[in-house]
Amino acid sequence: MAIIGIDLGTTNSLATLFNEVGVKIVRNALGNALTPSVVGLDDDGNVIVGEIAKERLITHPDMTVAEFKRTMGTDRKYKLGKDTYSSQQLSSILLKKIVADAKDYLGEEIDEAVISVPAYFDDKMRIATKQAAELAGIKCERLINEPSAAALAYLSRNHWKDGTYMVVDFGGGTLDVSIIDSFDSVMEIIAVAGNNQLGGKDFNEAIYRYFLLSNNLLEDSLTAEERAIIYRMSETTKIALSTNPIAVMTVVIRDQEYSLTLDNNKLIEIAHEVFEKIFTPIKKVLKDSRLRPEDLESIVLVGGSSKMPTVAVYIEKVTGVKPCTDIDPDTAIGIGAGIYSGIKMKNQQLKDIVMTDICPFSLGVDTHDYNNDVIMSFIIERNSMLPCSNMRSYYAIHDNQTVVDFKVYQGESIIPENNIYLGTISIGCPPTNKGEFIATVRMTYDINGILLIDVTNVNNETVSKTLIDNNVRLSEKEMEAIKKKLDKLRFEKDTNDEVKLLISRAERIIEESVSFERERLINALSAFKLTMAKGNSIEKRRTMEAFARFLDACDL
Known part of the structure; x- marks a missing residue:
C-alpha cells in the first residue's frame, strides 16, 4: 500500500510518490503529469475528468464545471447535467480519477494521500477537502499547506540550505505567501498571509473585460458558448504573454472577427488591481515576521500564474529582490506533498527532516x-x-x-x-x-489546521465540537447519501482517452472557427471518426498522429 501526495489545484492537479530514488511524478491515463481540475459529463452521461472535460468547457458549458476549488466549504452548488453538486463532491470525483490513474501508473494499491491546500484556507475549506477525500474513498489524515509543500520541494532540491525564504504561491485561483526559516534540516514556518480569491483567473477576467470593452461587445448580448470562447482566448492570450512580448487575441462571433493586441505593459495597466492585491499579503508576512526583504535568502515563486513575467517583475519592484524561478512552478507543490508523504511514512532518506507549520488566522x-x-x-x-x-x-x-x-x-x-x-x-x-x-x-x-472547541461551565460540564458549522460537517447519513449519488456516476473506461481528447478538441476548435476553415475541420473530423471506427491498429495510430498535427496547426 502506498501513500501519495496530491496537489489538488484550482486549474490543474498532480499526484506524486516518494520512493527509494526520491519523488516520482505520476502520469495520468494520457501520459501527462498535470490533470486539469475540470469535471464533466459526456454525451452518454458518463463522467469525464481532466483534459477531455476541459476541451468541452466551450462546446458543452452546461455539462462541464471548472474552478470549483474557489468555493470549497461553501454552500455553492454547480449544475452538471440534470443534477447539482457541491465543490467537495466535484473535488471527490477529481480525486477518484487522480487516485485511479496513480494506481494504474504505479501498479500498486493507494492506501492514503497527503493533500495540499492553500495556507489561507479556513476551517470550513479544510474540512471540506478532507470530506472530498473521504467521498472519493481515499484516506487523508494529513493536509499540507501549499507554500510549505513548495518550500519542501525547493529546499530538497537545494540540499536543505540554511536561510530564511519567502515562498509566493500564485496559482489559478489562490495566492499564498509564507516566510520560512530553514536551519539544520528543520523547516519552520514563521508567517503566512494570502488571498483565497486571487489567482491567474483574475488576469483572464481582466483580459476578457478589456476585450469586450475594446470591441464594443455587451456581455449580456452573448450566448454562454460565445462568452466561453472569449474567456478561453483570454486565458490563451495570458499564457502567450508568458513567452512573447506581444500577443494578438482573435475571436470569431457570428461570422464576424474581433481582435485585440496586448503586451505586458498593457496587461499591467488593465490588471493593476490584481497586482495591488498581490502586494498586500507580501507586506503582511514581512510585518508579521519582522523582516525586511534584504533579510531573505531568496523569494521563491511557484504556482502556474508565477510563470507570467509580469508577476516576477512586479514582485522584484515592490521588494527589491529578484525572485527565484528555477523550480518548476507547476509541479513544486505536488513534489512537496510527495516529500511530506515520505516524511509521514518515516522514509529513512527523510528521517532527519522536521517541518513545523502555523495557524494562518486568529x-x-x-x-x-x-x-x-x-x-x-x-x-x-x-x-x-x-x-x-x-x-x-x-x-x-x-x-x-x-x-x-x-x-x-x-x-x-x-x-x-x-x-x-x-x-x-x-x-x-x-x-x-x-x-x-x-x-x-x-x-x-x-496539525491540519482544523479546529476543536471545548466550553466548560462552572460545574465542570463540557460541550465539545470539532466543527461549529453543521452546513460543512456532514453527518454519516448525509455522507452515505452523497456516496450513493456519486457511485451512480459512470466513469467511461472502455474508450480510448486519446481519441476522445482529439474529438473534443476538434469540436472546440470548430466552435471557434468560421466559414471555410470550419468546413475543413468538420470534414477532417468526420474522416478521423471513420478511421477510428473501421481502421486497423496501424491506420488508427497514424491517423491519430496526423490529426493531432492538423489540430495543432489550426489551434493557433
Missing part, C-alpha cells in the same frame, strides 16, 4: 467590553505554531445568567462581524451574577 469568540460593546476576544493568535491549544475565561454579562452563547470567529478585526463567522456553541450553567466567572473556552488547532 481565532476567538465575541464578548463584551467594559462599555458593553461587542468585541472580538482572541484565543489563538495568527502565526501560532501547530498544533496549539489556548484557553480563556469568561464572565456573566447580567445577573442570573443561566445560558452562555459563544459566537466563534476567524479573523483579525476587533469587530467580530468583520471576521468569518464559524458558528455558535452554547452551554447552560447555574444562575450566575454579572461579573462572576461563568465558563472557559479552549480552542485547539490540530
Whole structure:
C-alpha cells in the first residue's frame, strides 16, 4: 500500500510518490503529469475528468464545471447535467480519477494521500477537502499547506540550505505567501498571509473585460458558448504573454472577427488591481515576521500564474529582490506533498527532516467590553505554531445568567462581524451574577489546521465540537447519501482517452472557427471518426498522429 501526495489545484492537479530514488511524478491515463481540475459529463452521461472535460468547457458549458476549488466549504452548488453538486463532491470525483490513474501508473494499491491546500484556507475549506477525500474513498489524515509543500520541494532540491525564504504561491485561483526559516534540516514556518480569491483567473477576467470593452461587445448580448470562447482566448492570450512580448487575441462571433493586441505593459495597466492585491499579503508576512526583504535568502515563486513575467517583475519592484524561478512552478507543490508523504511514512532518506507549520488566522469568540460593546476576544493568535491549544475565561454579562452563547470567529478585526463567522456553541450553567466567572473556552488547532472547541461551565460540564458549522460537517447519513449519488456516476473506461481528447478538441476548435476553415475541420473530423471506427491498429495510430498535427496547426 502506498501513500501519495496530491496537489489538488484550482486549474490543474498532480499526484506524486516518494520512493527509494526520491519523488516520482505520476502520469495520468494520457501520459501527462498535470490533470486539469475540470469535471464533466459526456454525451452518454458518463463522467469525464481532466483534459477531455476541459476541451468541452466551450462546446458543452452546461455539462462541464471548472474552478470549483474557489468555493470549497461553501454552500455553492454547480449544475452538471440534470443534477447539482457541491465543490467537495466535484473535488471527490477529481480525486477518484487522480487516485485511479496513480494506481494504474504505479501498479500498486493507494492506501492514503497527503493533500495540499492553500495556507489561507479556513476551517470550513479544510474540512471540506478532507470530506472530498473521504467521498472519493481515499484516506487523508494529513493536509499540507501549499507554500510549505513548495518550500519542501525547493529546499530538497537545494540540499536543505540554511536561510530564511519567502515562498509566493500564485496559482489559478489562490495566492499564498509564507516566510520560512530553514536551519539544520528543520523547516519552520514563521508567517503566512494570502488571498483565497486571487489567482491567474483574475488576469483572464481582466483580459476578457478589456476585450469586450475594446470591441464594443455587451456581455449580456452573448450566448454562454460565445462568452466561453472569449474567456478561453483570454486565458490563451495570458499564457502567450508568458513567452512573447506581444500577443494578438482573435475571436470569431457570428461570422464576424474581433481582435485585440496586448503586451505586458498593457496587461499591467488593465490588471493593476490584481497586482495591488498581490502586494498586500507580501507586506503582511514581512510585518508579521519582522523582516525586511534584504533579510531573505531568496523569494521563491511557484504556482502556474508565477510563470507570467509580469508577476516576477512586479514582485522584484515592490521588494527589491529578484525572485527565484528555477523550480518548476507547476509541479513544486505536488513534489512537496510527495516529500511530506515520505516524511509521514518515516522514509529513512527523510528521517532527519522536521517541518513545523502555523495557524494562518486568529481565532476567538465575541464578548463584551467594559462599555458593553461587542468585541472580538482572541484565543489563538495568527502565526501560532501547530498544533496549539489556548484557553480563556469568561464572565456573566447580567445577573442570573443561566445560558452562555459563544459566537466563534476567524479573523483579525476587533469587530467580530468583520471576521468569518464559524458558528455558535452554547452551554447552560447555574444562575450566575454579572461579573462572576461563568465558563472557559479552549480552542485547539490540530496539525491540519482544523479546529476543536471545548466550553466548560462552572460545574465542570463540557460541550465539545470539532466543527461549529453543521452546513460543512456532514453527518454519516448525509455522507452515505452523497456516496450513493456519486457511485451512480459512470466513469467511461472502455474508450480510448486519446481519441476522445482529439474529438473534443476538434469540436472546440470548430466552435471557434468560421466559414471555410470550419468546413475543413468538420470534414477532417468526420474522416478521423471513420478511421477510428473501421481502421486497423496501424491506420488508427497514424491517423491519430496526423490529426493531432492538423489540430495543432489550426489551434493557433
